[in-house]
Amino acid sequence: MQIDRSPLARPFPHLPDIAGVTLRVVRAGYKTWDRCDLTFVELTQSTSVAGVFTKSACASSEVELGREAVKQGRARALIVNAGNSNAFTGWRGREAVDAIRAQVSTALGCREDEVFVSSTGVIGVPLPIDKARAGITAALAAQPCGWEDATNAIGTTDTFAKGAGASAMIGATRVQFAGIIKGSGMIAPDMATMLGYIFTDADVAPAFLQDALERANAATFSCITVDGDTSTSDTVMAFAAAKAGNLRIESWDSPGADAFAAALADVCRTLAQLVVRDGEGAQKFISIRVSGAVNDDSARRVGLSIANSPLVKTAIAGEDANWGRVVMAVGKAGEPADRDRLSIAFGGVWAARNGLPVEGYDEAPVAAHLKGEDIDIAVDLALGDGRATVWTCDLTHGYIAINADYRS
Amino acid sequence: MQIDRSPLARPFPHLPDIAGVTLRVVRAGYKTWDRCDLTFVELTQSTSVAGVFTKSACASSEVELGREAVKQGRARALIVNAGNSNAFTGWRGREAVDAIRAQVSTALGCREDEVFVSSTGVIGVPLPIDKARAGITAALAAQPCGWEDATNAIGTTDTFAKGAGASAMIGATRVQFAGIIKGSGMIAPDMATMLGYIFTDADVAPAFLQDALERANAATFSCITVDGDTSTSDTVMAFAAAKAGNLRIESWDSPGADAFAAALADVCRTLAQLVVRDGEGAQKFISIRVSGAVNDDSARRVGLSIANSPLVKTAIAGEDANWGRVVMAVGKAGEPADRDRLSIAFGGVWAARNGLPVEGYDEAPVAAHLKGEDIDIAVDLALGDGRATVWTCDLTHGYIAINADYRS
Numbered sequence: 024m025q026i027d028r029s030p031l032a033r034p035f036p037h038l039p040d041i042a043g044v045t046l047r048v049v050r051a052g053y054k055t056w057d058r059c060d061l062t063f064v065e066l067t068q069s070t071s072v073a074g075v076f077t078k079s080a081c082a083s084s085e086v087e088l089g090r091e092a093v094k095q096g097r098a099r100a101l102i103v104n105a106g107n108s109n110a111f112t113g114w115r116g117r118e119a120v121d122a123i124r125a126q127v128s129t130a131l132g133c134r135e136d137e138v139f140v141s142s143t144g145v146i147g148v149p150l151p152i153d154k155a156r157a158g159i160t161a162a163l164a165a166q167p168c169g170w171e172d173a174t175n176a177i178g179t180t181d182t183f184a185k186g187a188g189a190s191a192m193i194g195a196t197r198v199q200f201a202g203i204i205k206g207s208g209m210i211a212p213d214m215a216t217m218l219g220y221i222f223t224d225a226d227v228a229p230a231f232l233q234d235a236l237e238r239a240n241a242a243t244f245s246c247i248t249v250d251g252d253t254s255t256s257d258t259v260m261a262f263a264a265a266k267a268g269n270l271r272i273e274s275w276d277s278p279g280a281d282a283f284a285a286a287l288a289d290v291c292r293t294l295a296q297l298v299v300r301d302g303e304g305a306q307k308f309i310s311i312r313v314s315g316a317v318n319d320d321s322a323r324r325v326g327l328s329i330a331n332s333p334l335v336k337t338a339i340a341g342e343d344a345n346w347g348r349v350v351m352a353v354g355k356a357g358e359p360a361d362r363d364r365l366s367i368a369f370g371g372v373w374a375a376r377n378g379l380p381v382e383g384y385d386e387a388p389v390a391a392h393l394k395g396e397d398i399d400i401a402v403d404l405a406l407g408d409g410r411a412t413v414w415t416c417d418l419t420h421g422y423i424a425i426n427a428d429y430r431s
Numbered sequence: 432m433q434i435d436r437s438p439l440a441r442p443f444p445h446l447p448d449i450a451g452v453t454l455r456v457v458r459a460g461y462k463t464w465d466r467c468d469l470t471f472v473e474l475t476q477s478t479s480v481a482g483v484f485t486k487s488a489c490a491s492s493e494v495e496l497g498r499e500a501v502k503q504g505r506a507r508a509l510i511v512n513a514g515n516s517n518a519f520t521g522w523r524g525r526e527a528v529d530a531i532r533a534q535v536s537t538a539l540g541c542r543e544d545e546v547f548v549s550s551t552g553v554i555g556v557p558l559p560i561d562k563a564r565a566g567i568t569a570a571l572a573a574q575p576c577g578w579e580d581a582t583n584a585i586g587t588t589d590t591f592a593k594g595a596g597a598s599a600m601i602g603a604t605r606v607q608f609a610g611i612i613k614g615s616g617m618i619a620p621d622m623a624t625m626l627g628y629i630f631t632d633a634d635v636a637p638a639f640l641q642d643a644l645e646r647a648n649a650a651t652f653s654c655i656t657v658d659g660d661t662s663t664s665d666t667v668m669a670f671a672a673a674k675a676g677n678l679r680i681e682s683w684d685s686p687g688a689d690a691f692a693a694a695l696a697d698v699c700r701t702l703a704q705l706v707v708r709d710g711e712g713a714q715k716f717i718s719i720r721v722s723g724a725v726n727d728d729s730a731r732r733v734g735l736s737i738a739n740s741p742l743v744k745t746a747i748a749g750e751d752a753n754w755g756r757v758v759m760a761v762g763k764a765g766e767p768a769d770r771d772r773l774s775i776a777f778g779g780v781w782a783a784r785n786g787l788p789v790e791g792y793d794e795a796p797v798a799a800h801l802k803g804e805d806i807d808i809a810v811d812l813a814l815g816d817g818r819a820t821v822w823t824c825d826l827t828h829g830y831i832a833i834n835a836d837y838r839s
Contacts, residue, residue: 080761081758081770333834353489355486355660356488380519417835418831418835423826423830427827
């Protein structure tokens with residue numbers, strides 16, 4: 024099946040070269056396609072690493088080993104296989120990852136736990152070790168490539184290449200960021216991964232990098248949803264190559280720590296929103312701003328309850344200002360809410376205030392807002408100071424076509 | 432929009448008359464339609480009542496008042512309004528329910544809290560008091576009707592009338608059950624209710640009736656899902672008219688208590704499954720049997736995670752034995768699970784065993800099973816003795832058509 028380019032797509036941005044980071048792509052042939060599907064990122068010896076991974080109880084060997092290996096804080100290589108997630112393949116899947124780590128660590132003269140592996144694609148088929156081995160041999164001899172080529176190589180049924188850049192000042196030193204990402208939840212038939220990677224030339228201690236990544240993740244990747252279906256392989260990693268010459272950031276007290284974290288969060292937010300923009304069948308990009316919750320976590324859960332509701336998502340697809348469905352989704356969230364304090368707005372126009380429809384509510388400006396591409400829903404619970412913004416897309420015939428009509 | 436009769440529909444069964452229960456229907460005109468939309472059930476003075484209600488934080492006044500009133504255990508009347516849920520209407524909605532209760536209690540010479548009211552339909556529009564009043568006046572003078580007429584009158588966009596009967600022996604006395612139900616989650620645009628009512632002529636103490644209903648509910652209505660969107664008005668009530676002449680059931684130790692509870696649960700199970708069979712856009716009826724969980728509750732939550740996954744539901748719609756998506760849904764459930772012990776079967780054929788695809792797995796019988804109307808998915812977690820069965824339907828273009836293409 025040919026999946027059309029998302030109407031919400033964005034052009035691939037100009038991303039800076041990151042000193043200490045070398046990209047290469049080759050065709051390992053994990054599927055019968057004529058494209059590169061193995062990405063090999065070589066990292067300089069001084070590189071710090073951090074990662075956040077799926078909480079799935081059925082995570083892949085790649086995730087299990089990566090989660091363990093980030094604890095030692097150093098990375099020399101990242102290998103991404105596209106077309107096969109190697110998830111739910113038991114000891115045979117584990118053997119494939121071990122083989123890749125052994126081959127790369129020998130070639131680079133590093134420890135095996137400095138080699139990180141991700142795989143994305145069909146679940147339940149062990150990654151073919153012979154194809155992986157030949158691919159890595161080819162990659163070690165290949166010419167370096169640019170960000171867009173690498174982004175295309177990690178993609179599966181993504182309809183556009185998704186990247187984001189940023190820079191920050193640490194003292195008098197400018198540091199650069201480049202991030203790439205693929206997928207959107209379980210974006211395509213039998214595919215099962217959101218994989219995101221952010222590279223920077225900054226000199227940052229691993230523990231700080233991990234903390235900054237976890238904070239950024241909580242407000243960005245943890246606030247997006249396409250279909251509520253969490254994959255077995257979700258991975259976001261940050262690599263800091265320490266080539267910029269900045270005074271090393273050791274903790275939140277180090278000069279430039281906040282600027283670094285802000286730039287990292289910016290890249291994460293842009294990448295997260297791009298994933299939503301490539302959501303299966305998406306026609307509308309929806310921002311849900313929840314305020315007045317008892318705390319920020321509660322606000323996020325209310326937002327996700329709205330964002331995951333098929334009835335809210337189909338209402339937006341139908342350009343229908345159906346705020347009763349938002350009431351329903353708030354009510355079922357399992358979070359503190361008081362029906363008689365609840366207020367709901369579309370595109371800045373309050374449809375309901377304090378548990379009652381607004382008298383003389385004029386639907387015309389709301390209807391005009393809903394015809395647009397970017398939809399804004401605000402919910403005020405009027406209970407406390409908790410707030411969160413959650414991003415999602417609408418639920419359309421395109422989603423059904425991609426996931427039901429197409430046979431894997 | 433004309434919604435076609437569900438391909439999974441069942442004919443309305445023959446239901447027994449229940450002594451002490453009188454049904455009447457009239458047209459109050461809550462919408463511009465030419466059908467009865469107010470159902471008036473008069474109950475004999477000795478009637479015990481029990482109820483379970485939505486856990487939504489945004490429940491309607493009907494639900495709030497009903498939840499409070501069942502505690503005193505007696506009912507004389509049930510009024511069901513169709514076409515307007517009266518939810519999220521603040522004090523104005525409350526006024527309408529109060530007016531109905533006052534009018535009916537005066538007419539029947541009973542207390543106001545013996546009058547139960549349900550409403551189903553659009554959210555956010557106060558129920559018009561004048562139409563309700565005129566409707567009740569007409570109902571008090573109307574001729575009694577049968578179960579199918581009453582079932583049609585409580586429906587909104589249901590595509591077929593759903594009822595179930597049973598009988599049980601209490602000592603030497605045969606007692607009868609008749610149950611009717613409408614809806615399926617938030618079954619239709621702006622509609623927001625599953626309403627179910629079970630009537631019996633048995634003599635049963637209210638506390639026992641409540642306990643038996645809660646137990647039955649846990650294994651039936653709490654185990655179905657169409658779209659995961661919990662309504663603001665869900666209500667299931669049981670009424671026992673004490674006309675059968677059986678020795679009164681006071682507790683689980685009373686003779687016939689188990690037989691009564693089993694018959695009540697049978698009716699609930701049939702009604703719950705009929706709701707799934709009328710799920711929006713449903714083409715397949717799916718049973719998900721989870722075993723080997725750490726306890727029954729955990730098994731139910733794993734089952735609901737699978738049943739609510741849009742990727743699993745679209746796979747079934749596409750007749751695709753995509754067990755990788757079942758792995759994903761088990762993994763994201765947030766319940767204890769061990770990837771390397773997990774087994775998955777479709778139609779009794781194991782596709783994966785102990786965390787690995789089954790060697791030489793033949794998809795042909797599974798493909799044949801998936802072409803049928805009734806689909807069976809079994810998941811064994813191999814951790815403990817917990818088990819549960821959950822019922823759902825597939826996710827099709829019909830669901831999108833009903834909820835997005837149609838403007839409310």
